[in-house]
Amino acid sequence: xxxxxxxxxxxxxxxxxxxxxxxxxxxxxxxxxxxxxxxxxxxxxxxxxxxxxxxxxxxxxxxxxxxxxxxxxxxxxxxxxxxxxxxxxxxxxxxxxxxxxxxxxxxxxxxxxxxxxxxxxxxxxxxxxxxxxxxxxxxxxxxxxxxxxxxxxxxxxxxxxxxxxxxxxxxxxxxxxxxxxxxxxxxxxxxxxxxxxxxxxxxxxxxxxxxxxxxxxxxxxxxxxxxxxxxxxxxxxxxxxxxxxxxxxxxxxxxxxxxxxxxxxxxxxxxxxxxxxxxxxxxxxxxxxxxxxxxxxxxxxxxxxxxxxxxxxxxxxxxxxxxxxxxxxxxxxxxxxxxxxxxxxxxxxxxxxxxxxxxxxxxxxxxxxxxxxxxxxxxxxxxxxxxxxxxxxxxxxxxxxxxxxxxxxxxxxxxxxxxxxxxxxxxxxxxxxxxxxxxxxxxxxxxxxxxxxxx
Amino acid sequence: xxxxxxxxxxxxxxxxxxxxxxxxxxxxxxxxxxxxxxxxxxxxxxxxxxxxxxxxxxxxxxxxxxxxxxxxxxxxxxxxxxxxxxxxxxxxxxxxxxxxxxxxxxxxxxxxxxxxxxxxxxxxxxxxxxxxxxxxxxxxxxxxxxxxxxxxxxxxxxxxxxxxxxxxxxxxxxxxxxxxxxxxxxxxxxxxxxxxxxxxxxxxxxxxxxxxxxxxxxxxxxxxxxxxxxxxxxxxxxxxxxxxxxxxxxxxxxxxxxxxxxxxxxxxxxxxxxxxxxxxxxxxxxxxxxxxxxxxxxxxxxxxxxxxxxxxxxxxxxxxxxxxxxxxxxxxxxxxxxxxxxxxxxxxxxxxxxxxxxxxxxxxxxxxxxxxxxxxxxxxxxxxxxxxxxxxxxxxxxxxxxxxxxxxxxxxxxxxxxxxxxxxxxxxxxxxxxxxx
Ligand SMILES: Cc1cc2nc3c(=O)[nH]c(=O)nc-3n(C[C@H](O)[C@H](O)[C@H](O)COP(=O)(O)OP(=O)(O)OC[C@H]3O[C@@H](n4cnc5c(N)ncnc54)[C@H](O)[C@@H]3O)c2cc1C
Ligand code: SF4
Numbered sequence: 001x002x003x004x005x006x007x008x009x010x011x012x013x014x015x016x017x018x019x020x021x022x023x024x025x026x027x028x029x030x031x032x033x034x035x036x037x038x039x040x041x042x043x044x045x046x047x048x049x050x051x052x053x054x055x056x057x058x059x060x061x062x063x064x065x066x067x068x069x070x071x072x073x074x075x076x077x078x079x080x081x082x083x084x085x086x087x088x089x090x091x092x093x094x095x096x097x098x099x100x101x102x103x104x105x106x107x108x109x110x111x112x113x114x115x116x117x118x119x120x121x122x123x124x125x126x127x128x129x130x131x132x133x134x135x136x137x138x139x140x141x142x143x144x145x146x147x148x149x150x151x152x153x154x155x156x157x158x159x160x161x162x163x164x165x166x167x168x169x170x171x172x173x174x175x176x177x178x179x180x181x182x183x184x185x186x187x188x189x190x191x192x193x194x195x196x197x198x199x200x201x202x203x204x205x206x207x208x209x210x211x212x213x214x215x216x217x218x219x220x221x222x223x224x225x226x227x228x229x230x231x232x233x234x235x236x237x238x239x240x241x242x243x244x245x246x247x248x249x250x251x252x253x254x255x256x257x258x259x260x261x262x263x264x265x266x267x268x269x270x271x272x273x274x275x276x277x278x279x280x281x282x283x284x285x286x287x288x289x290x291x292x293x294x295x296x297x298x299x300x301x302x303x304x305x306x307x308x309x310x311x312x313x314x315x316x317x318x319x320x321x322x323x324x325x326x327x328x329x330x331x332x333x334x335x336x337x338x339x340x341x342x343x344x345x346x347x348x349x350x351x352x353x354x355x356x357x358x359x360x361x362x363x364x365x366x367x368x369x370x371x372x373x374x375x376x377x378x379x380x381x382x383x384x385x386x387x388x389x390x391x392x393x394x395x396x397x398x399x400x401x402x403x404x405x406x407x408x409x410x411x412x413x414x415x416x417x418x419x420x421x422x423x424x425x426x427x428x429x430x431x432x433x434x435x436x437x438x439x440x441x442x443x444x445x446x447x448x449x450x451x452x453x454x455x
Numbered sequence: 456x457x458x459x460x461x462x463x464x465x466x467x468x469x470x471x472x473x474x475x476x477x478x479x480x481x482x483x484x485x486x487x488x489x490x491x492x493x494x495x496x497x498x499x500x501x502x503x504x505x506x507x508x509x510x511x512x513x514x515x516x517x518x519x520x521x522x523x524x525x526x527x528x529x530x531x532x533x534x535x536x537x538x539x540x541x542x543x544x545x546x547x548x549x550x551x552x553x554x555x556x557x558x559x560x561x562x563x564x565x566x567x568x569x570x571x572x573x574x575x576x577x578x579x580x581x582x583x584x585x586x587x588x589x590x591x592x593x594x595x596x597x598x599x600x601x602x603x604x605x606x607x608x609x610x611x612x613x614x615x616x617x618x619x620x621x622x623x624x625x626x627x628x629x630x631x632x633x634x635x636x637x638x639x640x641x642x643x644x645x646x647x648x649x650x651x652x653x654x655x656x657x658x659x660x661x662x663x664x665x666x667x668x669x670x671x672x673x674x675x676x677x678x679x680x681x682x683x684x685x686x687x688x689x690x691x692x693x694x695x696x697x698x699x700x701x702x703x704x705x706x707x708x709x710x711x712x713x714x715x716x717x718x719x720x721x722x723x724x725x726x727x728x729x730x731x732x733x734x735x736x737x738x739x740x741x742x743x744x745x746x747x748x749x750x751x752x753x754x755x756x757x758x759x760x761x762x763x764x765x766x767x768x769x770x771x772x773x774x775x776x777x778x779x780x781x782x783x784x785x786x787x788x789x790x791x792x793x794x795x796x797x798x799x800x801x802x803x804x805x806x807x808x809x810x811x812x813x814x815x816x817x818x819x820x821x822x823x824x825x826x827x828x829x830x831x832x833x834x835x836x837x838x839x840x841x842x843x844x845x846x847x848x849x850x851x852x853x854x855x856x857x858x859x860x861x862x863x864x865x866x867x868x869x870x871x872x873x874x875x876x877x878x879x880x881x882x883x884x885x886x887x888x889x890x891x892x
Binding site for chain 1 (some may be wrong): 523524525804805806807808822850
């Protein structure tokens, strides 16, 4: 029996129902399903899916390996390019990445299930704790990686493989970055993020130090002095403000914090949620927060986005998911002010209607109030350059070249915190991995004796 | 509606679809079900001599290969002839024939290669009212080790001898079933004809090891750690069977000899292909063993719908129609020139045609045009080999288009010659030159 009281309370649904709501969004493929699904791959020449994957996994090869009964080999093919292939298989918006490029879409509007097949292969290897990589001979080099999110982990793994010693500093309690704190619960069940961190670090040579915040506990200058190179994969620690009146009222929260609390709670039924919830934003975070609020038993969940459907960052699939779970998505609405009740808690939100005039977003002058006892803000995260003011920034994020080199010699960066970060797990992995290769090349070039010195 | 009633060497059946002598025809129970499902006839599972019946292995008898989605493509078996008592079989055959007078019931027989054995069994079979007999000279495993089955079928003289005995001791039509496990299928067919056979049926199964168990290092099916070669059948053997049927149909010595076509018939289309290559009817086994007897409904409707569509009225209108078009390579027209053409509206951009041609053939398909992924045939390189058509996953996306006589073949720079010219007169043929000199 759940409660339908107003306010933000836990237990809106029976605990068992809540737990059931947070199980795997897509059940893993069985062996038979995987064989049938893999049979559909055409083994394309210069496969478009490979080009569409930011980490360029050899997709036709790994699928062919699955189809011949070699799931273990398939896992290695995936990990060769993407050591976080397990998480990516769960969280990649494949409908806009690899699966969008699948030629089967042209033939029958149904792509090969690349993401689920990737999960099948990586699960096989991870469940057997099969490690594919050995470290190269020690190089004597030490590298600092700041941030243990996808970018930092991918970078650390590749560096460890090359024989370097890696120390990872992370501000949070646990490693994993948004994999641990941000990804929707039903996308990474059974503590997958933590298990993946263990799997990745099992290669050795990676020392993760938690509760170490750059700018507070450690300084960039110390890192550059102590280590041969530094990689920054600090993600986006800040969040945008609503700039709506009354934002500080009780009941208004950042969606990422709400999600993080949910992720960190071993029993989801403990998490309090409003009876009527309004989520402000139009991206993946907004959808994730809204859907999870609904799964906790909120009666009415509304996403308000200030532009049209086609401008939403959340993919078609995510929007459909939200709709299927009973979330209402409203467009062309922008927050004006928080309406509070007698006790000072949220009672609703006043929204202004918007429109595009001469290519610019303006309000129409019309307003509406949506009753709510919880407001979740998901209007984007921001990079907080704490202790990193020496670096060149662009649009508030770190400028890095194609290899991840920042404006400061010896310092690389990748993932969400760089200017051309794509706010995707898989892109963060690609950038972390590529930066590791660049660091390795740079360090080994300096280490190698010059030709004429040998002569 | 097309009339698909079949008259094969005087044996009448409502359609040309018979079940081949095999497990589906081993008992009255199965055969009754088959007739209820609509099969035109059955060749009863091979009978052996009177006395204690043969025994089968008690482990797996079948192995298989599969295509996409585990579709069964080839089946292999190590089963022997019927392991039931002769009298039981004869009693059941008689009863079934009485119950189903309009269906064909053929007795398949395999007894030792001595006159007495054949002389003894034939009257017993005749007594059942069976419409004919089929001589099993085919089984490649087990029975052949005992001097029967393909051990007879591989020696034309034996075939001729046994057929002669049969024609002597029974009035029933004799169908001689041929083994494909020989080099030239025309030899046993000619021998059967010399012996006076009414028809041949082919192919029996092909000697095979279908797969190997890589954990136990033993062939499949594995019986107690060992495996033996078996007989291969199913869709995978159809091309071999079609060729052998055509060889007999177009051989001067055997032309006109009725043929019952066997080997991988799974759909009406397969059956039609056998018929136009000279078969008077077809026998089916693996398809029924894969999907059950109901498939005959698809075969019956498919064949008659196709005949209606094309205006063929009876089976005689189609039987053997393709035989005149089966020729030897040396008679193919070397002035016929075709080029592949890709329908860009159907192309899904998988690129398989490109990589097949690029890696393994004639480098005649682009992968990129003006910096964009695009697959297009370069007519100046295309030799018209048809590989791309075969590897393309989309039906009809790539087709072979014949160049009109008088147009330019961009590859050779020559004008397409309208006249027929083959290898026998080609200047590069040393034999042709000799003849000219
Ligand atoms: C709610 C939500 C849902 C998402 N869902 C998806 C999804 O389904 N699919 C997808 O592809 N992407 C998704 N994303 C985006 C994806 O999570 C990120 O793109 C990805 O995690 C970026 O990786 P990163 O390593 O750059 O940063 P992060 O994952 O943010 O990791 C940064 C790490 O650095 C640490 N750190 C930060 N500042 C400091 C400091 N000063 N000192 C030390 N350590 C520091 C943090 O504690 C953190 O561990 C989602 C994001 C959010 C917020
Ligand atoms: S990592 Fe993501 S984008 Fe790349 S193949 Fe896997 S699921 Fe697709």
